[in-house]
Amino acid sequence: xxxxxxxxxxxxxxxxxxxxxxxxxxxxxxxxxxxxxxxxxxxxxxxxxxxxxxxxxxxxxxxxxxxxxxxxxxxxxxxxxxxxxxxxxxxxxxxxxxxxxxxxxxxxxxxxxxxxxxxxxxxxxxxxxxxxxxxxxxxxxxxxxxxxxxxxxxxxxxxxxxxxxxxxxxxxxxxxxxxxxxxxxxxxxxxxxxxxxxxxxxxxxxxxxxxxxxxxxxxxxxxxxxxxxxxxxxxxxxxxxxxxxxxxxxxxxxxxxxxxxxxxxxxxxxxxxxxxxxxxxxxxxxxxxxxxxxxxxxxxxxxxxxxxxxxxxxxxxxxxxxxxxxxxxxxxxxxxxxxxxxxxxxxxxxxxxxxxxxxxxxxxxx
Amino acid sequence: xxxxxxxxxxxxxxxxxxxxxxxxxxxxxxxxxxxxxxxxxxxxxxxxxxxxxxxxxxxxxxxxxxxxxxxxxxxxxxxxxxxxxxxxxxxxxxxxxxxxxxxxxxxxxxxxxxxxxxxxxxxxxxxxxxxxxxxxxxxxxxxxxxxxxxxxxxxxxxxxxxxxxxxxxxxxxxxxxxxxxxxxxxxxxxxxxxxxxxxxxxxxxxxxxxxxxxxxxxxxxxxxxxxxxxxxxxxxxxxxxxxxxxxxxxxxxxxxxxxxxxxxxxxxxxxxxxxxxxxxxxxxxxxxxxxxxxxxxxxxxxxxxxxxxxxxxxxxxxxxxxxxxxxxxxxxxxxxxxxxxxxxxxxxxxxxxxxxxxxxxxxxxx
Numbered sequence: 130x131x132x133x134x135x136x137x138x139x140x141x142x143x144x145x146x147x148x149x150x151x152x153x154x155x156x157x158x159x160x161x162x163x164x165x166x167x168x169x170x171x172x173x174x175x176x177x178x179x180x181x182x183x184x185x186x187x188x189x190x191x192x193x194x195x196x197x198x199x200x201x202x203x204x205x206x207x208x209x210x211x212x213x214x215x216x217x218x219x220x221x222x223x224x225x226x227x228x229x230x231x232x233x234x235x236x237x238x239x240x241x242x243x244x245x246x247x248x249x250x251x252x253x254x255x256x257x258x259x260x261x262x263x264x265x266x267x268x269x270x271x272x273x274x275x276x277x278x279x280x281x282x283x284x285x286x287x288x289x290x291x292x293x294x295x296x297x298x299x300x301x302x303x304x305x306x307x308x309x310x311x312x313x314x315x316x317x318x319x320x321x322x323x324x325x326x327x328x329x330x331x332x333x334x335x336x337x338x339x340x341x342x343x344x345x346x347x348x349x350x351x352x353x354x355x356x357x358x359x360x361x362x363x364x365x366x367x368x369x370x371x372x373x374x375x376x377x378x379x380x381x382x383x384x385x386x387x388x389x390x391x392x393x394x395x396x397x398x399x400x401x402x403x404x405x406x407x408x409x410x411x412x413x414x415x416x417x418x419x420x421x422x423x424x425x426x427x428x429x430x431x432x433x434x435x436x437x438x439x440x441x442x443x444x445x446x447x448x449x450x451x452x453x454x455x456x457x458x459x460x461x462x463x464x465x466x467x468x469x470x471x472x473x474x475x476x477x478x479x480x481x482x483x484x485x486x487x488x489x490x491x492x493x494x495x
Numbered sequence: 496x497x498x499x500x501x502x503x504x505x506x507x508x509x510x511x512x513x514x515x516x517x518x519x520x521x522x523x524x525x526x527x528x529x530x531x532x533x534x535x536x537x538x539x540x541x542x543x544x545x546x547x548x549x550x551x552x553x554x555x556x557x558x559x560x561x562x563x564x565x566x567x568x569x570x571x572x573x574x575x576x577x578x579x580x581x582x583x584x585x586x587x588x589x590x591x592x593x594x595x596x597x598x599x600x601x602x603x604x605x606x607x608x609x610x611x612x613x614x615x616x617x618x619x620x621x622x623x624x625x626x627x628x629x630x631x632x633x634x635x636x637x638x639x640x641x642x643x644x645x646x647x648x649x650x651x652x653x654x655x656x657x658x659x660x661x662x663x664x665x666x667x668x669x670x671x672x673x674x675x676x677x678x679x680x681x682x683x684x685x686x687x688x689x690x691x692x693x694x695x696x697x698x699x700x701x702x703x704x705x706x707x708x709x710x711x712x713x714x715x716x717x718x719x720x721x722x723x724x725x726x727x728x729x730x731x732x733x734x735x736x737x738x739x740x741x742x743x744x745x746x747x748x749x750x751x752x753x754x755x756x757x758x759x760x761x762x763x764x765x766x767x768x769x770x771x772x773x774x775x776x777x778x779x780x781x782x783x784x785x786x787x788x789x790x791x792x793x794x795x796x797x798x799x800x801x802x803x804x805x806x807x808x809x810x811x812x813x814x815x816x817x818x819x820x821x822x823x824x825x826x827x828x829x830x831x832x833x834x835x836x837x838x839x840x841x842x843x844x845x846x847x848x849x850x851x852x853x854x855x856x857x858x859x860x861x
Contacts, residue, residue, distance in 0.1 A: 203788075204786065204787060204788070206603075206604045206786045207574070207602070207603040207604050207786075208573070208574045208603040208604045208605050209603070209604030209605050209782070209786055209787060211787050211788065236573070237572075237573040237574040237575070237603050238572045238573050238574045238575030238607070239574050239575050239605055239606075239607045239780075240605075241604065241605045241782065243787060266749075266753070278807075279804045279807060279816050280816065280817070281809060281810050281813035281815065281816045281817070282804070282807045282808060282809060282810065282816050283808050283809065283810050284807045284808045286803065286804055286807050287804075292742070294745045296745075296748050296752065304744065304745075304748065306741040306742070306744070306745055308735075308737070308738050308741070311735075312728070312734060312735040313733075313735070329733050329734075331734070334810075336808070337811060338810035338811055338812070361727060361728050361735045361738050361739065362678070362727050362728065362735075362739075363729075363734075367679075367695050368678060368695075368697070368729075369674075369677075369678040369679070369727045369728075369739075371674070371817070371819070372674050372727050372739075373727065373728075373735075373738075375672040375674070375818075375819040376658070376672070378670065378672070378800065378801075378804065378818070378819065379660045379662075379670075379672055381800055382662050382670065382796075382797050382800060383632075385796055385800070386662065386788075386792075386793045386796040386797045386800070387632070387782070387784065387787045387788060387793065388787065388788060389788045389789065389792045389793070389796065392796060392799070392800055393800060393803060394803075414605075416575070416607065416753070418753065420570065420572045420573075420575055421570060421575060421577050421609060421753045421754065422569075422570070422577065422752075422753060422754060422755045423755065426752075426755045427752045427753065427755070430748075430751055430752040430755065430758060431748050431752045433758070434744065434747055434748060434751070434752070434758055434759060435744075437652065437759060437760075438645045438648070438652055438653075438744065441644075441645060441648045441650045441652050442648060442649050442650045442702070443647060443648060443649065444647050444648065444649050444700075444704035445703060445704055446704070447647035449647065450645050450646065450647045450648050451646070451647070451737070452741075452744070453737070453741040453744065
């Protein structure tokens with residue numbers, strides 16, 4: 130039985146560029162796609178990196194995602210814009226959209242670009258970091274295929290609808306928060322499956338409102354729409370279940386109503402028994418810190434907030450308090466040194482892609 | 496023993512205007528303060544309405560909040576501004592700040608005003624609704640006195656730091672989300688105290704990281720800084736505890752770093768054994784929907800999202816799925832009809848205020 134292998138970052142990056150290019154994505158845009166995906170692998174978020182390469186290939190081959198990204202500007206008014214992504218490459222659309230928000234922020238202090246008819250844009254943190262690197266606050270949210278049930282409901286209605294917020298600090302790493310509005314998500318359930326562990330109670334429910342622990346059954350039922358993930362805060366008002374659910378609704382509104390785009394079950398990718406584009410919507414907001422205050426003051430205050438939290442009194446069973454962005458910073462150092470972990474299943478996937486596209490240079494990648 | 500009484504809305508409103516005016520707030524600004532407070536009582540959120548009147552009186556009398564609101568514009572650049580509230584009336588500062596954000600949104604599509612050195616601004620939803628009533632999305636957040644522990648920590652470091660988001664719909668009510676980033680908050684614990692019930696497990700911990708159920712002890716320890724509220728998502732990463740905690744950090748950054756203002760323990764209201772102003776910071780964002788898309792399309796999509804969620808399949812033990820803003824809408828109808836509930840403790844508070852300020856016209860309010 131094959132083992133998990135650590136492959137140099139550069140090799141995985143080059144493979145992804147090759148794959149996207151061979152599928153028809155212009156080479157410079159293929160690099161953007163690979164950039165966003167590798168950012169996820171580098172920060173240890175395996176669910177949104179090279180592990181998703183096959184998903185993108187499948188969608189391109191199925192004709193529901195287009196390699197030639199053509200953006201229509203629906204509205205452009207001072208600090209805001211609305212774009213239509215025409216089902217092109219989500220990463221290409223989104224990098225341009227965040228840069229446009231950043232440019233608008235330079236001119237007006239704050240900029241906002243919303244997008245409709247886009248495709249899966251990868252890890253949100255990439256776009257927030259773009260803003261941080263230019264001394265800005267970066268915010269992005271996106272809707273997604275329905276998987277969360279509303280509080281007191283049992284049908285998957287809302288996507289895992291992440292909220293991402295980045296702010297630069299004077300520490301080695303910025304504050305980068307990037308998380309779904311559900312307690313957990315399918316990618317995490319898959320990790321439990323590989324580890325042959327039960328799913329924690331409260332993450333997901335069946336159509337009778339009962340929580341799952343049978344990980345294999347949950348994965349089957351999620352595909353068939355018989356299982357729903359639970360919003361942050363859990364299943365009762367007493368535990369704050371209305372909060373995660375409502376934050377997911379907020380993200381849904383910002384990802385669809387502002388751009389007259391698609392929402393909830395229209396994002397299922399199916400219509401009349403045929404696969405159709407996912408028609409995702411995103412929002413990107415940038416705030417030019419120097420228009421508000423001295424950038425040094427901002428970074429100092431943000432850094433102090435982070436450090437004081439980290440240094441505050443710990444629970445007896447814990448020896449460390451983490452801040453959003455910190456684990457990813459250390460992960461990146463380690464992964465750049467030792468390579469990206471590719472498990473046997475993923476090795477198989479990638480070998481299939483390499484063979485199908487005749488990428489002979491990568492025959493000995495594993 | 497006196498009973499809880501229902502008092503006509505108009506009478507409570509007039510009393511609050513009188514009290515603020517008598518304390519030295521200019522009459523038109525006293526009306527703004529009363530407007531914001533009554534909005535809370537009308538929507539059934541007892542913790543932020545007339546129940547807080549005594550708190551404002553005490554702070555004004557202690558000289559840590561000023562009745563004469565003087566705003567300094569620190570920065571004003573195109574779509575953004577930074578204000579200093581000079582410890583004036585939080586409601587007056589905040590209504591002007593949200594209106595400024597709305598005016599900027601009209602001109603640039605989006606507007607953002609941040610404030611420092613403000614005071615308790617009441618219910619967030621009031622400001623989001625201002626935006627909705629002008630066909631805009633409204634967002635506001637504020638920091639607050641430290642009460643939440645970071646994940647794996649046991650010290651109160653972050654405020655209950657609420658996130659508020661409002662979007663207009665074509666239904667009878669708008670989508671108005673307004674909630675702390677903690678599971679619950681002191682006001683709710685006080686309700687459990689009045690009902691002589693145990694506090695739900697997981698809401699708060701002591702310095703050893705143990706959860707409270709003894710409601711009376713929790714209220715004492717919260718005042719002494721020995722208890723901390725828990726962020727949305729609970730006490731472990733598995734339950735999403737890093738998410739609520741990190742959202743509270745996001746709100747802290749947006750309420751302090753962007754305006755070079757105060758943060759975390761600086762908001763305690765004490766220095767060298769003396770009471771000092773709370774130095775709160777807020778952020779207000781407005782988005783002019785018509786600059787993005789047709790307002791009818793926006794309201795229709797938002798309304799559909801709300802209705803489809805409400806109509807989705809229910810858990811066997813529940814007969815209704817709620818949407819943020821819905822309960823408050825029905826509460827307001829009922830309260831306008833039957834008056835605001837004033838419990839015996841609050842009656843006593845208000846009678847004390849009425850006597851101290853010689854507001855003879857209100858001697859027979861109860």
